[in-house]
Amino acid sequence: MYSKTVMDHFRKPRNVGVIEGASGVGEVGNPLCGDMMTIYLQVKNERIDDIKFQTFGCGAAIAVSSMLTEMAKGKTIEEAKNISNKDVADALEGLPKNKLHCSNLGADALHIAIKDYESKKAKKAIPEQEKNEPQTSHGGEKCYCPYCDAELESGEAQCKSCQLSSIEDHRSSNKKEGVQ
Amino acid sequence: MNIINLDHMSANPLLPEVQDAMIEALKSNHGNPSSQHKLGDMAANALEKARESVARLLNSNSPKEVVFTSGGTESINHAIKGVALAKAEKGKHIVTSNIEHNAVLRTLRRLKMMDYHVTSVPVDNTGRVNPLDVAKAIQDDTVLVSIMHSNNEIGTIQPIEEIAKITKEKKVLLHTDAVDSVGVIPMDVQKLGVDLLSFASNTFYGPSGAGGLYIRKGVAVWPLLDGGVQENNKRAGTENLIGIIGTGVAADLALRDMDKRIAHAKKLKGLLLRELPNYVTEYILNGHPELSLPHLASISIKYVEGESVVLMLDDENIAVSTRSACAAGALQASHVLLSIGRDFADAQGTLVITFGVDNGEKDVTTFLSALREAVKTLREISPLYPKAAHA
Numbered sequence: 001m002y003s004k005t006v007m008d009h010f011r012k013p014r015n016v017g018v019i020e021g022a023s024g025v026g027e028v029g030n031p032l033c034g035d036m037m038t039i040y041l042q043v044k045n046e047r048i049d050d051i052k053f054q055t056f057g058c059g060a061a062i063a064v065s066s067m068l069t070e071m072a073k074g075k076t077i078e079e080a081k082n083i084s085n086k087d088v089a090d091a092l093e094g095l096p097k098n099k100l101h102c103s104n105l106g107a108d109a110l111h112i113a114i115k116d117y118e119s120k121k122a123k124k125a126i127p128e129q130e131k132n133e134p135q136t137s138h139g140g141e142k143c144y145c146p147y148c149d150a151e152l153e154s155g156e157a158q159c160k161s162c163q164l165s166s167i168e169d170h171r172s173s174n175k176k177e178g179v180q
Numbered sequence: 181m182n183i184i185n186l187d188h189m190s191a192n193p194l195l196p197e198v199q200d201a202m203i204e205a206l207k208s209n210h211g212n213p214s215s216q217h218k219l220g221d222m223a224a225n226a227l228e229k230a231r232e233s234v235a236r237l238l239n240s241n242s243p244k245e246v247v248f249t250s251g252g253t254e255s256i257n258h259a260i261k262g263v264a265l266a267k268a269e270k271g272k273h274i275v276t277s278n279i280e281h282n283a284v285l286r287t288l289r290r291l292k293m294m295d296y297h298v299t300s301v302p303v304d305n306t307g308r309v310n311p312l313d314v315a316k317a318i319q320d321d322t323v324l325v326s327i328m329h330s331n332n333e334i335g336t337i338q339p340i341e342e343i344a345k346i347t348k349e350k351k352v353l354l355h356t357d358a359v360d361s362v363g364v365i366p367m368d369v370q371k372l373g374v375d376l377l378s379f380a381s382n383t384f385y386g387p388s389g390a391g392g393l394y395i396r397k398g399v400a401v402w403p404l405l406d407g408g409v410q411e412n413n414k415r416a417g418t419e420n421l422i423g424i425i426g427t428g429v430a431a432d433l434a435l436r437d438m439d440k441r442i443a444h445a446k447k448l449k450g451l452l453l454r455e456l457p458n459y460v461t462e463y464i465l466n467g468h469p470e471l472s473l474p475h476l477a478s479i480s481i482k483y484v485e486g487e488s489v490v491l492m493l494d495d496e497n498i499a500v501s502t503r504s505a506c507a508a509g510a511l512q513a514s515h516v517l518l519s520i521g522r523d524f525a526d527a528q529g530t531l532v533i534t535f536g537v538d539n540g541e542k543d544v545t546t547f548l549s550a551l552r553e554a555v556k557t558l559r560e561i562s563p564l565y566p567k568a569a570h571a
Contacts, residue, residue, distance in 0.1 A: 010488070010491060035485075036563055036564065037563070038563045054563035055561055055562070056483065056485055056525070056561075056562040056563055056564045057488070058485055059487055059488055062561060
């Protein structure tokens with residue numbers, strides 16, 4: 001199912017961990033899809049000196065995090081901004097179609113971490129509460145209906161047309177139709 | 181390679197006796213059971229012998245009530261669509277539960293496209309349907325209730341006998357998806373009171389691609405496949421004789437060895453559940469503590485994701501499942517686990533362990549040691565694992 005490179009990064013993930021006092025933190029994820037990812041950056045002279053990740057997710061999500069950190073390490077901030085979802089998936093020799101959203105998660109986490117770094121650098125007045133809470137994004141990671149593969153809005157377990165009525169719906173529709 | 185199979189739910193090995201019977205059948209020059217000559221007679225005899233074996237396993241009144249199919253999915257489609265089409269003039273409402281297998285759910289979704297409507301009843305946090313909810317959901321135009329006998333992800337066994345009393349009283353047909361029960365636990369269609377029951381041969385160490393549908397005498401069901409008059413006019417197409425012969429032998433063995441197999445599975449499951457806290461902390465056991473399949477354990481391990489655990493155990497040559505193998509391609513959390521109250525993250529960390537006749541106690545301890553390492557590694561990576569609390 002997975003390429004050799006994916007399995008290699010899954011078995012021996014690079015750059016796992018947390019950077020205390022990181023220059024930038026990016027957290028993405030949606031437990032509905034089952035994946036959450038946090039990227040920590042240590043930036044020196046506009047270059048990513050160190051990068052670490054934590055991931056809760058499938059084999060692809062862990063491999064994407066690992067590969068992404070390898071790709072970003074040592075790059076300048078401007079270079080790192082150009083790392084795309086596709087670059088990560090390509091470097092992993094491809095991902096199964098239903099796992100492509102994991103690569104979106106990776107690049108998103110990196111880009112949010114970079115934004116976090118830049119806003120800290122610009123010494124923007126970030127409210128105390130926000131500082132403590134890493135930014136969370138729900139962009140990029142699309143979820144699909146398990147029954148018909150239609151794209152889902154966040155929070156739905158299945159698409160509207162695939163939902164069966166519950167007893168409650170059934171009772172209210174009975175009321176409407178004057179049954180019982 | 182020596183692989184420890186703790187995923188019997190996904191695929192059971194063929195028992196040697198089943199293999200022998202199928203190989204012999206493969207080599208023999210059997211005819212078509214519908215033919216009027218000796219070769220045809222030989223095939224027809226083998227077919228009916230297997231049908232009798234399955235009828236005994238189900239305690240059916242007559243072998244004529246058993247229709248051979250290509251397996252559980254076809255049987256379920258046949259039962260639901262067959263009743264829906266046969267009863268379309270009476271009504272187009274079907275009642276089911278929130279934790280059915282996709283074979284049931286997707287069949288019902290297909291019927292929804294053809295103006296049928298479906299009411300799905302909830303389950304409690306052990307995965308049990310309340311028969312009173314089924315009674316409430318039945319309305320004037322209800323033609324069928326389809327509730328599974330046991331669940332493939334959490335093992336919970338449903339109160340089918342009580343539900344059957346309700347459907348009988350309300351004159352509605354009852355189908356049960358017993359794919360994970362038949363050949364594993366005692367099955368008696370007369371005592372259960374069901375009108376239709378689906379089963380798959382691989383569940384009891386018969387071949388995959390074979391199974392059947394019990395249709396109580398007198399119940400009108402449209403065929404899924406039209407053509408010849410095979411299977412008492414209920415399923416057209418030349419029979420999969422090799423698979424059916426394997427099914428018959430496997431059914432005989434299941435009936436003969438059932439008590440022994442249940443005792444063996446209970447011993448292994450008991451050992452697993454007793455020892456688990458010594459290897460892994462923070463997990464939830466899913467399903468009903470007693471009314472459950474004896475060979476299945478469903479465990480939601482916190483702060484880790486199931487597929488990662490499966491891949492790591494696979495590196496140690498241990499096969500387990502996360503949710504059902506059929507659901508592994510979907511990215512959604514299991515509807516079964518969400519229905520019994522697991523949250524999304526806990527549902528994602530769910531392993532389904534199913535024991536079989538080829539497992540021993542050593543397999544359990546080998547699994548537990550490997551599981552401990554996998555969970556430890558994955559929790560170190562996981563942002564959800566509250567490290568401070570575990571320091």
